[in-house]
Amino acid sequence: MFASLSRAARRRVLAGAAALLAVCGVLAWWLMPFGSPAPSGSVTFSTGVSTGVYQRYGDLLKQDLAQDLPDVSITLKESEGSQQNVQRVANGEADFTVATADAVAQYQRERRPGWERLRGCARLYDDYVQIVVRKGSELRNVRDLRGLRVGVGQDRSGVRLIADRVLAAAGLTPDRDVVPVSAGIDTMPGLLERGELDAFFWSGGLPTQAVQVLSERFPIRLLALDAALIDRLHAVGDSTTRHYRSAVIPAEAYAKAQDGRPIETLAVANLLVTTVEADDDLVEGFTRTVIGSRDRIGRQVHPAQLVDLRTAIYTEPLTLHDGARRYYRSVKP
Numbered sequence: 110m111f112a113s114l115s116r117a118a119r120r121r122v123l124a125g126a127a128a129l130l131a132v133c134g135v136l137a138w139w140l141m142p143f144g145s146p147a148p149s150g151s152v153t154f155s156t157g158v159s160t161g162v163y164q165r166y167g168d169l170l171k172q173d174l175a176q177d178l179p180d181v182s183i184t185l186k187e188s189e190g191s192q193q194n195v196q197r198v199a200n201g202e203a204d205f206t207v208a209t210a211d212a213v214a215q216y217q218r219e220r221r222p223g224w225e226r227l228r229g230c231a232r233l234y235d236d237y238v239q240i241v242v243r244k245g246s247e248l249r250n251v252r253d254l255r256g257l258r259v260g261v262g263q264d265r266s267g268v269r270l271i272a273d274r275v276l277a278a279a280g281l282t283p284d285r286d287v288v289p290v291s292a293g294i295d296t297m298p299g300l301l302e303r304g305e306l307d308a309f310f311w312s313g314g315l316p317t318q319a320v321q322v323l324s325e326r327f328p329i330r331l332l333a334l335d336a337a338l339i340d341r342l343h344a345v346g347d348s349t350t351r352h353y354r355s356a357v358i359p360a361e362a363y364a365k366a367q368d369g370r371p372i373e374t375l376a377v378a379n380l381l382v383t384t385v386e387a388d389d390d391l392v393e394g395f396t397r398t399v400i401g402s403r404d405r406i407g408r409q410v411h412p413a414q415l416v417d418l419r420t421a422i423y424t425e426p427l428t429l430h431d432g433a434r435r436y437y438r439s440v441k442p
Contacts, residue, residue: 166413244330
């Protein structure tokens with residue numbers, strides 16, 4: 110039948126068929142999903158003690174991740190703090206965590222199992238060292254803690270790492286010149302209030318809820334860490350101490366504890382940590398949510414307000430994960 114058509118008719122039939130094929134091709138392309146498949150599966154996020162900033166941050170972040178990554182199931186896992194968090198990610202017990210830069214650097218320096226697998230996703234907010242004492246005490250500096258009962262954080266916490274170093278910089282041997290009490294922020298305020306501690310160390314975002322609540326029911330104040338002590342920390346020559354910097358706790362952080370005065374201290378950055386094996390799409394999505402959720406989470410966890418896209422990319426001492434790098438490139442102005 111096609112052969113019996115005139116040449117002009119055949120041309121019209123062929124042109125129509127070609128147009129139909131083109132339309133079908135465009136329709137098929139339009140119906141195809143764009144980009145890579147959405148991340149899916151189960152993820153474990155190691156947080157911190159129940160009343161600490163890490164845990165509160167993790168609770169709120171999980172809500173945003175559920176919206177942005179609906180096919181990913183997020184499980185939060187409480188921990189003693191930064192040192193345990195780094196270990197969990199390095200050995201595969203967790204997929205993501207938050208940990209201080211000094212704890213990460215310590216793990217790398219000791220070349221502990223899995224150290225080479227660790228990667229950074231974002232620099233988050235800074236932790237501030239807070240040394241809490243009763244307001245009526247005569248304690249004025251770290252050296253005055255000699256012979257006293259001092260809460261130094263749990264054994265695998267970032268607080269313990271900093272407390273030991275600060276005590277040593279002040280000329281005290283942590284396990285000999287003070288009575289170290291291994292406890293977390295969930296119990297140290299109560300121990301101080303009951304007279305079972307003379308002081309305690311905490312390293313966290315400002316304000317830390319447990320410290321703020323304690324200041325509102327019990328008279329406390331904070332000891333200062335002056336620049337000379339921080340210089341001595343840096344002079345140790347340990348590559349991990351370079352992550353400490355001089356900082357100031359603003360007067361309004363704990364209004365009742367500070368009597369309108371700022372307090373000198375030291376600060377260290379928190380990092381969002383994963384491993385080199387983590388899926389690029391998952392890491393990109395996770396990082397996107399962390400940056401995008403800043404304002405919402407920051408209304409309840411104030412340190413989250415300090416997450417800044419301009420500095421988030423600086424995850425030293427960790428190499429930036431490829432998925433996180435892809436996110437930062439996608440939002441680069």
